[in-house]
Amino acid sequence: MRKITADWIFTLATEPLKNGVVILDNQGTILDLLPNAQGLEEVEKLNGVLCPGFINAHCHLELSHLRDRLPQKTGLVTFIKNVQQFRNAADEEVLSAIEKAETEMIANGIVAVGDISNSSISFSQKQKSNLRYHTFVEVFGFNPESAEAIIERANNLLRAAPQTASVTPHAPYSVSEKLFKLISNSELSIRNPQLLSIHNQETIEETKFFEDKSGEFLDLYKTFGLDISFFQSSGKTSLQTYLPWLGQAKTLLVHNTFSSQQDIDFAKARGENYFCLCPNANLFIEDALPDMQLLMKNQLPLVIGTDSLSSNTSLSILDELKTLQHHFLEINLISMLNWACKNGARFFGWDDLGTIEKGKRPGLNLIQNLENLSRADEVKLTAASSVKPIKLCKNYF
Ligand SMILES: [Zn+2]
CATH class of the missing domain: 2.30.40.10 (Urease, subunit C, domain 1)
Structure with a gap:
């Protein structure tokens, strides 16, 4: 005792x-x-x-080998191109970086993680249960013709995932309406039916693309050789376009750097949406931060994530909170700990974590x-x- x-x-x-x-x-x-x-x-x-121990609500263990490899403050579109160009590496290199990343999280007081996986490479580490994990098996696919094949591959990955897992969309600009709907109807997500996560409004370019099919994303599709002539802009922001396609699932909206009051009102009126802040990744990629006054004024359920080591210099929830404190002097520690512990545990349904009781x-x-x-x-x-x-x-x- x-x-x-x-x-x-x-x-x-x-x-x-x-x-x-x-x-x-x-x-x-x-x-x-x-x-x-x-x-x-x-x-x-x-x-x-x-x-209490920290909940890291948003991480990508499988990108840990990209630590110190990508340039900072390039904007999201260039960052995505860089990740695609540099992410392939020998399995041993990736596995060793994953193990080190987990050790770092434990040393920084993290007890549980919501982790994004595009492959099974992190599963052997998660199987060891050194930390609690929920794996988001994340899918990409902007061309609706490939939606069924993509969801089938994801469901196979889901069956192999240790601990708890669910299939989840990557981002509004990388998932077709058809794929969004297949994800929200996926019967195989039964192990955690209500848990979805999506990178939301991380850059103003996402808004431009959805509102009038303009901005830097057009260049990204060109680089990837994707013909997007089928895509018609909705005239609305990304969030107001895709959220209805997700039904009532409990969803983690990650980043929210360019979310407006109107977006927040829209999200509040639909389903149970949590808002995840990853301030160090936002500074690393976009050199921007979410409007904290706006998010706090709306009393949103906020949680904290580190994002991956491809866009961060540490996997430390305290480092994220220190960045928030530095830029928003008025926030007190106890509010931030509610986000970093209690709200994270509540989102994932980890009733034994998040509070000292x-x-x-x-x-x-x-x-x-x-x-x-x-x-x-x-x-x-x-x-x-x-x-x-x-x-x-x-x-x-
Ligand atoms: Zn991310």
Whole structure:
């Protein structure tokens, strides 16, 4: 049994506990939470804030070997061309990068991951269950004629995926209406019927393409030799075009860098949509950030992802939060932890993770080097803030 106290415990389920104590068994299950350490013996005293393990809601393990390989701030269209050009590599190189990436996530306090897969190469690592994974088997295919063959291949991949998995569309500009509809009707997604993910409004070029068939995406299709004469612009933004094709599925909208109030209203009126922020990838690729005031004003269910090492220099949820803190000074730590822990667990249906509550086994992170520790709702991250996962047992999952 362990008894641990810190300046604050942000349980994300109760009021923050100043100098509270969390009691855990040897497997990391929470046995009790106490308001103070009075009368207790052998209490470990730590400096900083204790919070649950992080949920990385958006990652691409299979692109980990592209770390430090692609130029930054090129814009999304050039970035996609670069990924396609450089992603092929020997299996050993890819597998070794995947293993290292997972080790890095564990060291950074991540306990569970929503991971995008276009192939089965990450499955052997996920099979080891060092981390909890939901695999999004992601499909591309803008030409409607190939939709059936694509979904069949994806369903085969889905059957082979360890832990939980579902078939998911890549992005509005890379998936045909027909393929969108096949995905949302895919019977084989039954292992997690409600979970979809899509790269949404990551660049203004996506809006131009859907509103009037203009912008840089035309050049991308030309590069890939795809005749898109069949495509007619909808006159609406991408989100307002494709969301009705997805039915009522629970969907993770990833990036949202160029989403407007009208888009948010549209999404709120349809299905259960979560909004995933990957700020470091947005700066890496587009040198832009989502409109945080807009997203927060709308009280959206926000979650946090790292995206892949092809567009990030680390796989660290804390690094994403530090970037948000740096650019949006008014956000407090406790709000961001709700996104990074509680909301992520809720999206994926991981009821045992995301909050520090009796009976749960959420993992425990210690965040240090903070500002304004005297009041819970004023605690902020600094450039020097760091996270240390509390080692609770050998094999966590
Ligand atoms: Zn991504």
